[in-house]
Amino acid sequence: MPRDRSGMIDDTAGLSLILLCVLAALPVGRVIGAMAVALPDRAWPLGEGWRGRPRPLATLGAGVVAGMAALCSPWPVTLVACLFGWALLLAALVDARCRLLPDVVTLPLLPLGLAVTGWTVPDGDRSGALIGHALAALLGYALFAGLAAAYRRLRGRDGLGLGDAKLLAVAGAWVGVEGLPSVVLLAAVSALAVALTLAALRGDRLSGGASIAFGPYLAAALWLIWLAGSLR
Numbered sequence: 001m002p003r004d005r006s007g008m009i010d011d012t013a014g015l016s017l018i019l020l021c022v023l024a025a026l027p028v029g030r031v032i033g034a035m036a037v038a039l040p041d042r043a044w045p046l047g048e049g050w051r052g053r054p055r056p057l058a059t060l061g062a063g064v065v066a067g068m069a070a071l072c073s074p075w076p077v078t079l080v081a082c083l084f085g086w087a088l089l090l091a092a093l094v095d096a097r098c099r100l101l102p103d104v105v106t107l108p109l110l111p112l113g114l115a116v117t118g119w120t121v122p123d124g125d126r127s128g129a130l131i132g133h134a135l136a137a138l139l140g141y142a143l144f145a146g147l148a149a150a151y152r153r154l155r156g157r158d159g160l161g162l163g164d165a166k167l168l169a170v171a172g173a174w175v176g177v178e179g180l181p182s183v184v185l186l187a188a189v190s191a192l193a194v195a196l197t198l199a200a201l202r203g204d205r206l207s208g209g210a211s212i213a214f215g216p217y218l219a220a221a222l223w224l225i226w227l228a229g230s231l232r
Contacts, residue, residue: 025066026059028086033058036093040102061089065223073230080116081227084109084174088219091167095215101163106170110137113173120230129176136172140180144168164214171222179225186221187214 033055065085073081091105114133121129144165151160171183195212199205 020070022063022067022070025062025082025086028066029059029062030055032062032086032090032093035090036097039090039094039105040098040100058089058093061093062086065089068227072227077120077230081230084112084116084226085223088223092216092219095163095213095219099161099211099213101161101167101215103163103166106163106166109170110173113137113170116174117176133173133176136175136177136180137169138172139177140168140170140172141165143180160214164218167215167218167222171218171225174222174226175229179229182225183218183221186225187217190221191217 036055036058066082069078069081069085087105087109091101094105095101114130114137117133118126118130144160145162148160148162148165168180168184172180175183191212191214194217
């Protein structure tokens with residue numbers, strides 16, 4: 001059955017948007033890679049450090065974020081999805097490198113999440129949504145901060161860091177109370193799956209004292225859950 005011409009135009013425009021976002025992500029990935037190496041000691045590489053060797057993981061991640069944002073979110077939300085995903089990618093790379101989620105990246109996402117919430121909900125539900133997401137941010141922080149304190153008291157060492165608590169507060173601002181369980185569950189399952197896989201490849205057993213950077217999994221889960229919610 002022949003396709004409608006307007007449908008072909010829409011498909012062409014959609015593919016063009018995806019390609020444009022992915023191409024734009026290439027220089028963004030270079031910047032993210034450079035900043036991931038510089039943080040948390042400084043926000044930007046000294047001298048011309050950012051012009052050095054491209055970092056494939058940052059570039060690939062930035063391209064995947066841009067492609068999925070353009071493919072899965074409506075146009076007005078695509079730019080927000082890209083910026084949010086790129087910020088979370090930067091935070092994840094820093095945490096994977098030095099076990100620290102940089103406040104300079106994560107904390108600005110709190111007010112931004114509330115602003116996006118107010119922008120995307122219907123006018124009649126705006127105040128209720130903002131209050132609900134603000135309370136979810138407080139709940140997210142209190143949940144992980146409480147778990148971190150309890151673990152430290154019971155085991156005598158740190159488990160979860162306050163950076164993870166702050167990132168879960170960001171999750172509350174973006175996905176609300178109803179999205180928090182999905183974010184935590186997806187992050188925990190993916191972290192466990194990766195840890196078990198890596199241990200099996202090394203021929204080791206996963207011990208209770210193994211150190212796992214949880215931030216990258218929490219960041220990825222947050223972005224995917226929020227992106228899925230933006231489709232509704």
